[in-house]
Amino acid sequence: MNLGGIMKKFRLAGALTGAVALVGLAGSPALAGTDVTVYGPSFKAGCSNASAGHFASYGEVFTVYDKCADGWAAVVKVDVAPYKPDGGYDFLIWNPNSADGSPVTVNKSYDEGTGVCMQAGSGEYSSGQTGSNAWGPWSCGSA
Structure with a gap:
């Protein structure tokens, strides 16, 4: 040959x-997305976290929990790709239901693979003011 x-x-x-x-x-x-769970710090004795947020990549569902009866509402910052510079974010999700109340759930729709970052914290729901030092670390996943 x-x-x-x-x-x-x-x-x-x-x-x-x-x-x-x-x-x-x-x-x-x-391809499967990546779920994210974030926690906000608590300044009240006996509470390990003031707030928690969860992003479920399947269905793009955000859930925010108030974890501590401290007089503050739970709040989660959400930044969706393309990400905002300098700590910016796209929207807030508030849970004013107090620690013994129900979680707040928000459904969104993103393209597969879209990045989603979250940061949990606390604030005063009635005024919309968030605590400047009441935030946990950012954590990211994808839809």
Whole structure:
């Protein structure tokens, strides 16, 4: 067999391998997103966290919990890609229901793979003022 015939077989084998890989990829499930849970600090003795927020990537559902009966409402900052510079965010989700109340749930819709970052904290719901030092760390996931 000449060199041209051998090269033709290698090209055919490479094309066949690529086609099989594409068929396997097309039959695979969609990429899963990443859930996120964040906690806001508490300044009241006996409470480990003042607030908590959760992002469920399946369905893009945000849930905010007030974890401490401290007189403050739970609040979560949400920043969705493209991210805002300098600590900016897209929106707040408040839970004014007090620690023994129910969580607040917000449903959104984002494209698969969209980045979502959250930060939990506390604030005064009636005035919309958030505490400047009452925030936990940012944490990110994706839809």
